[in-house]
Amino acid sequence: xxxxxxxxxxxxxxxxxxxxxxxxxxxxxxxxxxxxxxxxxxxxxxxxxxxxxxxxxxxxxxxxxxxxxxxxxxxxxxxxxxxxxxxxxxxxxxxxxxxxxxxxxxxxxxxxxxxxxxxxxxxxxxxxxxxxxxxxxxxxxxxxxxxxxxxxxxxxxxxxxxxxxxxxxxxxxxxxxxxxxxxxxxxxxxxxxxxxxxxxxxxxxxxxxxxxxxxxxxxxxxxxxxxxxxxxxxxxxxxxxxxxxxxxxxxxxxxxxxxxxxxxxxxxxxxxxxxxxxxxxxxxxxxxxxxxxxxxxxxxxxxxxxxxxxxxxxxxxxxxxxxxxxxxxxxxxxxxxxxxxxxxxxxxxxxxxxxxxxxxxxxxxxxx
Numbered sequence: 001x002x003x004x005x006x007x008x009x010x011x012x013x014x015x016x017x018x019x020x021x022x023x024x025x026x027x028x029x030x031x032x033x034x035x036x037x038x039x040x041x042x043x044x045x046x047x048x049x050x051x052x053x054x055x056x057x058x059x060x061x062x063x064x065x066x067x068x069x070x071x072x073x074x075x076x077x078x079x080x081x082x083x084x085x086x087x088x089x090x091x092x093x094x095x096x097x098x099x100x101x102x103x104x105x106x107x108x109x110x111x112x113x114x115x116x117x118x119x120x121x122x123x124x125x126x127x128x129x130x131x132x133x134x135x136x137x138x139x140x141x142x143x144x145x146x147x148x149x150x151x152x153x154x155x156x157x158x159x160x161x162x163x164x165x166x167x168x169x170x171x172x173x174x175x176x177x178x179x180x181x182x183x184x185x186x187x188x189x190x191x192x193x194x195x196x197x198x199x200x201x202x203x204x205x206x207x208x209x210x211x212x213x214x215x216x217x218x219x220x221x222x223x224x225x226x227x228x229x230x231x232x233x234x235x236x237x238x239x240x241x242x243x244x245x246x247x248x249x250x251x252x253x254x255x256x257x258x259x260x261x262x263x264x265x266x267x268x269x270x271x272x273x274x275x276x277x278x279x280x281x282x283x284x285x286x287x288x289x290x291x292x293x294x295x296x297x298x299x300x301x302x303x304x305x306x307x308x309x310x311x312x313x314x315x316x317x318x319x320x321x322x323x324x325x326x327x328x329x330x331x332x333x334x335x336x337x338x339x340x341x342x343x344x345x346x347x348x349x350x351x352x353x354x355x356x357x358x359x360x361x362x363x364x365x366x367x368x
């Protein structure tokens with residue numbers, strides 16, 4: 001799943017398009033220059049993901065003419081390019097340079113291209129920091145992770161600026177899938193508010209439909225999972241890191257509150273939450289708080305390495321079946337991180353405690 005120095009002319013005129021009723025076909029003309037090694041250039045419809053046109057590069061140049069839906073979100077890329085240049089099919093010819101990812105055309109499309117270029121460079125920078133963290137020695141990873149998180153916030157702020165500044169036109173439709181993926185329920189409601197002009201665009205409507213389906217599935221799963229609250233835990237058995245079979249019931253009771261943490265080494269949000277879980281363990285373990293980690297990993301090597309890297313000193317089990325983990329169906333888990341808090345009598349007292357919510361619950365149980 002972003003900050004705000006854009007250097008664009010204040011004279012840019014942005015168009016507000018309704019995109020309602022039957023879509024009309026509009027001619028597109030795209031002229032451009034391609035990188036030296038490029039042989040073929042494509043136009044892709046971002047709504048369907050399909051290539052709708054292609055043309056051979058001649059002496060480093062190319063030209064497209066064709067028709068597509070009015071204001072369809074299209075993009076141009078070559079077989080030698082890692083970058084695509086987006087544009088709305090608004091009836092104005094565009095000129096693109098695939099070597100430097102620039103575009104000349106209508107004010108709307110020039111503005112879109114500028115946002116795309118800046119946000120793309122920022123995201124590439126994030127990816128570089130992530131790869132640096134993966135390759136770094138263990139004692140350097142925390143400091144790099146902090147820098148990464150700071151950069152994530154900058155990128156999110158940049159997208160927020162786009163959506164606030166351009167809410168009266170269709171430009172945010174080009175970024176809605178990326179931005180929405182970073183939002184909680186309240187954020188999604190703000191983004192998907194029908195009052196925004198961009199929500200009339202087919203791409204934005206499609207993204208909202210996809211998120212609506214996911215949210216409905218999550219609501220149904222949560223309602224089903226909430227039926228477990230106050231009920232006795234359901235036992236299951238999986239190997240520990242040494243291959244010994246362990247039952248969940250081995251860790252329940254004995255006067256302890258047990259936090260069952262469902263996670264995986266490949267899960268970014270799980271790793272981001274782990275310092276909070278470690279802090280809770282260190283603060284309350286001596287008072288009767290225990291943890292068992294249940295990993296949705298497939299690789300034992302990655303699982304064991306993450307336990308060490310993240311300093312997780314509690315018990316761990318996993319059948320190494322990924323999403324087919326035995327606990328997934330028993331506890332209606334369709335996303336991670338997820339958790340159970342089991343009281344000393346073996347009843348499920350809470351689910352999916354994270355962040356401050358976990359700390360508040362434990363302070364309520366054990367006192368500060």
